[in-house]
Amino acid sequence: MKLSALEELRTARGLDRSMAPAMRELSARSGPVAQFGFGPLKVTFLFGPEANEFLFSNARKFRWRGGFESLVPLAGETALLVSDGPGHDRRRGLVQPAFTREPVAGYLDVLLGELDATLDSWRPGQQVDLYSTFRAMVRASTVRGFFGPALAAEHAALGADLEDALHLLNFSPPRQQLLQAVPNPVRRRARDAIARIDRRVRAEIARRRSAADPGGDVLGVLLAHGEGAMTDTELRDMVVSLIVASYDTTSAALSWAVYALWSDGAALGKAAEQVAERLGGRPPVLGVLRELPYLDWVTSETLRLYPPAMAGARTAAEDFAFAGHRVRAGDMVVYSQYVTHRLPRIWTDPDTFWPERWDRSRPGYRHPSSYEYLPFGVGARRCIGSNLARAEVAAVLARLLQRTELTLLSRDVEPTGFTAMYPKGGMTVRVDGVRTPLPTP
Incomplete structure (x- = not known):
């Protein structure tokens, strides 16, 4: 459906104000395809599982780089999110060992240590913005767990620069294109912040290259492949993009998980009871999370209702047709996990937080396809840290239930x-x- 000029203006304003509900409204009004804008600002939205399958099954028709062009100044030319083809596949293969079970368990331990230190500082009666708290906590644990103590010592300054850079990227795609096209204070602050990030990260890469032992963290794993495996620029892009992808989305997911669970007294009671019965005071490390199936359902349901990556963008590499609509090469194409996850034709009571919908023993249970439920993407482009992200959500919820009594004030x-x-x-x-946490047995 091609929107009228009035509808285009309304949609553009809605996307800047609150993109998730605006896309949902656009889907309800337009169906599986909506097109607006012209020239470099033209956007085609493809909605629903059929659109998702088309996008992920026809990778040659799309370029990731074009859809995430605005991320390139921060994430870098060779970051996994913005690269395509053999280069992407080679770099993904090199970093994959850093996201197997044993390293993930180590990263989770670092996060739980940061969480316990944060909880130790809380006092009864205090009001806490969990979103900003989680951002600082996850960023610190990500930098320390992935890239070691030297870079972690600078995580506060690094975080301030990342916030300035990410501020530009959280506008809608049309607004981002405008901000990138003309000089403005937002773009200038982002550019200066990225320059400072580059200096810090490249200094750590140089230090680690000359060290006798590269270490066992993500950067160490990448350096262990040998000097010819990855250039300094590839390493810089991997470091920065993994920090951004890890803390930006995970802190959002953790905040939504608390919001969803603490908004539902019955679900909160079930989760607390299971944690008390099965964990007691044991910390919720990776090896014991399997004992908490209800929190696994809570995690799945949170990621359905509030997928941190609510939309994905591509650039059409060639002309194509979908659902009777023509899309031209060079056009931006956007799909939405958020819209798909709330379609009534797929989900019963789609706006209701219902962890039990993920209970496989429930009569009538139907497992969604990978195109109906895709909080981390699909196939070869699935988020490389998806297993870690799920574990982080469940573990943080479990620790909050073990150690705190909270009242949700945000409604x-x-x-x-x-x-x-x-x-x-x-x-x-x-x-x-x-x-106070019980001593570890």
Whole structure:
């Protein structure tokens, strides 16, 4: 469906104000295809599982780089998210060992250590914005766990620069294109921040290249492949893009998980009961998360209702047709996990938080296809850290249930953002109590 001029203006304003609900409204009004804009600002939205399957099954028709052009100044030319073809596949293969079970367990331990330190600082009666708290906590643990103590010592300054750079990227694609096209303070702050990030990361790469032992973290794994495996630029892009992808989306997912669970007294009670019965005071490390199936359902349901990556963008590499609509080479194409995850034809009561929908023993259970439920993408482009992200959500929820009594103060929170769908205005809780962790047996 081609929108009228009035509808285009309304849609563009809606995308900038709150992209997730605006896309859902656009889908309800236009069906599986909606097109608006012209020239370099033309956007084609493809909605629903059939569109997702078309996109992921016809990779040669699309370029990832074009769809995420605005990420290139921060993530880098060779980052996994923005690269295509053999170069992407080679770099993904080199970093894949850093996301197997044993390293993931180590990263999760670092996160739980940061969480416990954060909880130790809380006091009864205190009001906490969990979204900003989780961002700082996840960023610190990501930098430390992935790239070691030297870079972790600079995580606060690094984080401030990342925030300036990411601010530009959380506008809608049309607004991003305008901000990138003309000089403005937002673009200037982002450019200066990226320059400082580059200096810090490249200095650490040089230091680690000259060290006798490259270490066992992600950077160490990449350096262990040998000097010819990855250039300094490839290493820089991998470091920065993994930090951004890890903390930007994970902190949003954690905030939405608390919002969803603490908004539902019955679900909160079931989760707390299972954690108390099966874990007691044991920390929720990777090896024991399998004992908490209800929190696994909570995690799946949170990622359905609030997928941090709520949309994905591509550039059409060639002309194609879908659902009776022609798309020209060079046009931007956007699909939406958020829209797909809330389609009534796929999901019963799609706006209801219902963890039990993921109970495979439930009568009438139907497992969604990978094109109906895709919080981390599909196939070869699936998020490389998806297993870690799921474990982080479940583990943080379990630790909060073990150690805290919280009252959710934020209500009717709106989603916003583009690179990651985060809660507008933050996620505020009141701390009613904090318990000291039991000694690890």
